[in-house]
Amino acid sequence: MSRHSGISLFLMELVMMLAVFVTVAAIDTLMLVKANNLSRQSENLDRAVEYAVSAAECYRATGGGARAGMTDTGGAWTQYFDKNWQSTDESGAKFAVIMTDTGGGAQVTVNDGGESIYTLSVKAAPNEG
Amino acid sequence: MKDNGIVERKPVVGLVTLLVIFASLCLTILAVLSLSTAKYEMTLARKNADAATAYYKADSWCAGVSDELYSVWMSGGDLNAAAAKHGGKCEKTAEGYTISYVCAVDDARLLAVTIDAGGSFSVVSWKTVPRTEWTADDSIHVWTEQDEQEIEQAQK
Amino acid sequence: MESRSRATGQLIWILLFFAFTACVIAALLQAAMVYNNITGVLNDEFSIHTGLNYVQSRVRSGDSGGGVYVGKFDGIDALYCLEKDSDGEYTTIIYGYDGSMRELYCEKGAEFEPDAGEKLLDMDSLGFEDAGSGLIRVTCASGGSTGSIYIASRTEGGGGA
Numbered sequence: 001m002s003r004h005s006g007i008s009l010f011l012m013e014l015v016m017m018l019a020v021f022v023t024v025a026a027i028d029t030l031m032l033v034k035a036n037n038l039s040r041q042s043e044n045l046d047r048a049v050e051y052a053v054s055a056a057e058c059y060r061a062t063g064g065g066a067r068a069g070m071t072d073t074g075g076a077w078t079q080y081f082d083k084n085w086q087s088t089d090e091s092g093a094k095f096a097v098i099m100t101d102t103g104g105g106a107q108v109t110v111n112d113g114g115e116s117i118y119t120l121s122v123k124a125a126p127n128e129g
Numbered sequence: 130m131k132d133n134g135i136v137e138r139k140p141v142v143g144l145v146t147l148l149v150i151f152a153s154l155c156l157t158i159l160a161v162l163s164l165s166t167a168k169y170e171m172t173l174a175r176k177n178a179d180a181a182t183a184y185y186k187a188d189s190w191c192a193g194v195s196d197e198l199y200s201v202w203m204s205g206g207d208l209n210a211a212a213a214k215h216g217g218k219c220e221k222t223a224e225g226y227t228i229s230y231v232c233a234v235d236d237a238r239l240l241a242v243t244i245d246a247g248g249s250f251s252v253v254s255w256k257t258v259p260r261t262e263w264t265a266d267d268s269i270h271v272w273t274e275q276d277e278q279e280i281e282q283a284q285k
Numbered sequence: 286m287e288s289r290s291r292a293t294g295q296l297i298w299i300l301l302f303f304a305f306t307a308c309v310i311a312a313l314l315q316a317a318m319v320y321n322n323i324t325g326v327l328n329d330e331f332s333i334h335t336g337l338n339y340v341q342s343r344v345r346s347g348d349s350g351g352g353v354y355v356g357k358f359d360g361i362d363a364l365y366c367l368e369k370d371s372d373g374e375y376t377t378i379i380y381g382y383d384g385s386m387r388e389l390y391c392e393k394g395a396e397f398e399p400d401a402g403e404k405l406l407d408m409d410s411l412g413f414e415d416a417g418s419g420l421i422r423v424t425c426a427s428g429g430s431t432g433s434i435y436i437a438s439r440t441e442g443g444g445g446a
Contacts, residue, residue: 009142010298014305017149024153025312031160032319038167039323042174046334047432049178053341054435056185061418061437068435104196105189118178123189145305152309159316163323170327177338184345243349254349255439257342 044095047085048110048118051097055079055108056122063124065099076100180235184257187232187240195244195252198228202246224248236260329428336386336406336425337434340364340379344421344436347377353438355413355421358389359399362413364421367393378402381411381425 051068055077058068065077069087077100080093090096095117099108105123109116194215201211208226212219217230225247231239234257243254344353347366356365363380374393379386380402387402407427414422416435424433 007294007298010145011301013142014145014301017145018305021149021153021309021312025156028156028160028316031164032316035160035163035167035323036319038164038171039326042167042170043326043330045171045174045178046330049174049181050334050337050432050434053181054433057435057437058420060188060439061420061435067416067418067420120182120185121189122185123192145302148306148309152313155313156316159313159320163316163320166320166323166327177334252440256348257345 052108052110052118052120055097055099056120059106059122060124183235187234190232191240191242199250202250208246329430332406332408332427333425333430333432336408337432340423341436348438348440351440355415364413381408386411
């Protein structure tokens, strides 16, 4: 009797602790997933700011985006990047840096798909240079 | 416990509980650390983005003023009045005028511009400066020349 | 017969226990991998973003009279920020040497060895390039990640070598 009750006790304990562990693991997994997403978002924001600033500085110095590696698409300068922020063409792109002329200045927008991550406005003083 | 000559081992009760408590603690600590690290990263990234936006806002304003002053200079108008309109100063020099004005970037920085408007219109200086001058904290007495003299006298 | 069933019972609980332990360890290892990934990326990207931001701040705070320009410091790509005061002319030289970004503040024209500069950040490489029209291209790499940025000098004479 005691032998059977010993194993039953162990199995009961195992099942209970399994339930506890699964609950704790579920909560912690949610936190880890959120942390991973936040980390990715902050990395994307940092890169977006860098490329937006490069485009803005290029516009300040030259009035266009060619020196920063952007392409003139008729009315706007664009540059496309894949998910690892490596330069690519439009078809395989996840991120897009778009600089549009606003008459005396430019607006630089960095998009992730259809969503804007970062926007910057710059004005050039034509008398300079 | 022996039964018919066979040694029987009872399952150790409590071992699984200990294991689960330990694993839960480790998992929770790792998850919390990851989340706090990621949140810190995000805060830093947002501050960086805000600082860049603030700088270009100030830069654009200064570029607009520079453009206006250039127009006034080209037309031979009153540079003094044009500079004063934007809180700037205009000083007469041998070559023409030196105009300077500032724009606040954020709580800690100003964007200071200096332009020479004489035979040509050129930007002499376009730089960020701190809003307040750093002053040394001399509240703690560390070491002075007097201390050195006192020690020399004591040694004599 | 009875002894066999007892042995089977013992084997079952031992196997169950080890299976449970293996699952728990696998879960812990996964969590550790995610944490390692997050902090590893943070460390590499921190060097790059902080380094680029620092150079940007330096250029923006020293852009006076064409005093910011790209040059060579003992054969190494470097950024020079010239400042003039009542004592004379001084330069701040920023360059990459021996796995770190370094800064050297000295009198203009003074000769120093590359290891005289103060270490600012760990960085595998740091490069400066004159991109023309007053633009300076700054590139850096750390731990497999790379970053680059363009900065424009707003004053005449700035940017070029």
